[in-house]
Amino acid sequence: MNTSSISAEIGFVVDAGPGLGYGHAVRCIRLARSLALQNRVVFYPLSGACREFIESSGFVTLQMPTPLPKPAAQQVFPPLVITDLREPHGITAAIHRNRSRHISIHDLGLAQCHSDVAIDGSITRLFPYPVRKARYVFLGPQYMITRPTVLREKPGNTVLVTFGGGSTARLASGISEQLLKLGLNPIPTRGFGGSSTLSEAEFAKAMSSCCFAISGSGVTLYDLLASGVPTIAVAFDRIQLRTADAFHEMGAVVNAGLLDRLSPSPLLRHCSEMLENRALVQRITRAGKMLVDGKGLSRVVEIVRRQLWLSSQEKTFPAC
Numbered sequence: 001m002n003t004s005s006i007s008a009e010i011g012f013v014v015d016a017g018p019g020l021g022y023g024h025a026v027r028c029i030r031l032a033r034s035l036a037l038q039n040r041v042v043f044y045p046l047s048g049a050c051r052e053f054i055e056s057s058g059f060v061t062l063q064m065p066t067p068l069p070k071p072a073a074q075q076v077f078p079p080l081v082i083t084d085l086r087e088p089h090g091i092t093a094a095i096h097r098n099r100s101r102h103i104s105i106h107d108l109g110l111a112q113c114h115s116d117v118a119i120d121g122s123i124t125r126l127f128p129y130p131v132r133k134a135r136y137v138f139l140g141p142q143y144m145i146t147r148p149t150v151l152r153e154k155p156g157n158t159v160l161v162t163f164g165g166g167s168t169a170r171l172a173s174g175i176s177e178q179l180l181k182l183g184l185n186p187i188p189t190r191g192f193g194g195s196s197t198l199s200e201a202e203f204a205k206a207m208s209s210c211c212f213a214i215s216g217s218g219v220t221l222y223d224l225l226a227s228g229v230p231t232i233a234v235a236f237d238r239i240q241l242r243t244a245d246a247f248h249e250m251g252a253v254v255n256a257g258l259l260d261r262l263s264p265s266p267l268l269r270h271c272s273e274m275l276e277n278r279a280l281v282q283r284i285t286r287a288g289k290m291l292v293d294g295k296g297l298s299r300v301v302e303i304v305r306r307q308l309w310l311s312s313q314e315k316t317f318p319a320c
Contacts, residue, residue: 225288
């Protein structure tokens with residue numbers, strides 16, 4: 001079956017913002033850029049902050065109507081709709097009433113949406129996934145949509161400090177002050193598109209040349225591991241802590257635990273270990289790249305194209 005030639009409109013329903021974080025929108029923008037080579041892409045942002053973030057991404061081919069009306073049942077959707085939402089959302093029923101196929105994207109083991117296809121690229125799973133006939137579920141970091149991997153250079157004395165694009169970004173300044181005591185040059189950043197202190201190219205350069213990174217345990221952690229950046233993982237809440245713990249147990253990160261319980265001394269010890277223990281750095285780098293190979297985007301694109309093909313078959317050959 002050749003799905004590469006299937007062309008149709010694809011809708012993205014997504015929310016993001018300072019409190020929610022921007023990882024949801026980042027994943028959708030990365031996926032939309034790949035799909036827009038052959039398909040018309042339409043975004044349905046659920047908030048003004050999300051709309052502004054998408055507009056700032058530089059994705060010039062974006063076609064974006066006004067935010068979804070309330071109730072969402074009034075909305076006419078394309079044949080295939082992709083959602084990236086933290087909580088199960090009433091939009092699912094509206095998508096099904098529209099007779100559109102529905103792909104839901106998740107992380108942190110939260111694939112609880114009753115969609116036709118659920119994709120969760122996280123290393124963890126919080127709850128059992130609902131079992132339903134003819135529903136497809138794709139789980140694991142091989143499906144995480146990461147940025148293109150970067151080629152690592154000989155590291156300097158810089159440390160990339162990235163805590164995502166939400167309210168947690170302000171915490172990077174306190175970490176940076178501690179790094180200066182070790183003679184290191186911190187590069188604090190939010191790390192995401194238009195809300196970042198660095199451009200995409202600058203962020204990639206920082207990833208390629210830093211001696212190690214200190215990262216929240218969200219989407220950016222997967223980006224760093226895929227590119228072989230040795231990383232100290234911190235967690236902002238108990239759900240993120242499960243991700244940091246899982247990667248630590250598999251030997252892929254140094255786990256500093258919950259940020260609000262992290263005092264300067266343990267953090268400095270972790271940093272010193274990253275500088276002095278070459279065997280540890282090589283070991284976690286190798287394990288991280290094995291777990292997150294950076295090919296998740298291409299795998300998800302193929303899943304979407306398969307669903308587009310099924311959607312076209314349903315329209316052409318209706319069930320008797």
